[in-house]
Amino acid sequence: SQKIEQNSEALNIQEGKTATLTCNYTNYSPAYLQWYRQDPGRGPVFLLLIRENEKEKRKERLKVTFDTTLKQSLFHITASQPADSATYLCALAGSSNTGKLIFGQGTTLQVKP
Amino acid sequence: NAGVMQNPRHLVRRRGQEARLRCSPMKGHSHVYWYRQLPEEGLKFMVYLQKENIIDESGMPKERFSAEFPKEGPSILRIQQVVRGDSAAYFCASSPPAEETQYFGPGTRLLVL
Numbered sequence: 001s002q003k004i005e006q007n008s009e010a011l012n013i014q015e016g017k018t019a020t021l022t023c024n025y026t027n028y029s030p031a032y033l034q035w036y037r038q039d040p041g042r043g044p045v046f047l048l049l050i051r052e053n054e055k056e057k058r059k060e061r062l063k064v065t066f067d068t069t070l071k072q073s074l075f076h077i078t079a080s081q082p083a084d085s086a087t088y089l090c091a092l093a094g095s096s097n098t099g100k101l102i103f104g105q106g107t108t109l110q111v112k113p
Numbered sequence: 114n115a116g117v118m119q120n121p122r123h124l125v126r127r128r129g130q131e132a133r134l135r136c137s138p139m140k141g142h143s144h145v146y147w148y149r150q151l152p153e154e155g156l157k158f159m160v161y162l163q164k165e166n167i168i169d170e171s172g173m174p175k176e177r178f179s180a181e182f183p184k185e186g187p188s189i190l191r192i193q194q195v196v197r198g199d200s201a202a203y204f205c206a207s208s209p210p211a212e213e214t215q216y217f218g219p220g221t222r223l224l225v226l
Contacts, residue, residue, distance in 0.1 A: 032213060034213070034214070036217075042219055042220070043219050043220050044156070046214050046215065046217075047212060071121045091156070099169060100158045100161060101148075102158065106155060
């Protein structure tokens with residue numbers, strides 16, 4: 001069955017360091033992959049989308065890579081700040097028109113000052 | 114442009130009652146999605162609707178759950194004869210036509226006593 005996995009353990013890093021979060025998937029060939037941020041008690045907020053034919057995408061301090069051979073995406077936050085502390089969700093979609101997103105469980109990031 | 118609005122934000126029901134969750138998409142968005150997030154679990158897709166049409170309801174339980182997105186007014190997720198296992202956060206997301214990014218509302222937290 002289709003499966004998407006993110007590190008269930010919380011990631012604790014020091015302010016200013018680069019945080020790297022992993023998203024692995026099996027039995028799936030997504031047309032694109034998205035990363036969302038979710039704060040406690042709130043809805044997810046879209047961060048970045050990367051398509052199957054793209055290797056890397058950047059937005060300010062954020063970088064996403066997508067390796068369809070390894071079936072893995074890496075999400076990087078450079079120069080991390082305490083305000084980056086949140087849960088980060090990886091979501092996969094099928095063809096462009098399905099609308100259905102399959103979410104990982106999320107990885108909680110804690111950035112310490 | 115107001116974001117996706119959901120109401121109520123919190124809903125308490127006794128077993129056997131009905132729960133009605135409302136979602137007003139962002140202006141110009143004709144696609145609505147509903148997701149459920151159980152405690153300590155990831156977001157699970159339930160249903161994808163466009164105005165007056167259900168496009169994909171593969172994640173919706175076959176019984177007691179229904180969804181609609183009428184020509185006028187908000188999208189409604191209806192849960193009949195609620196049970197304790199229905200307690201969860203229900204998120205609505207919307208998107209404009211031909212855009213993959215989904216914009217989430219703040220969620221409705223349903224508690225079944």
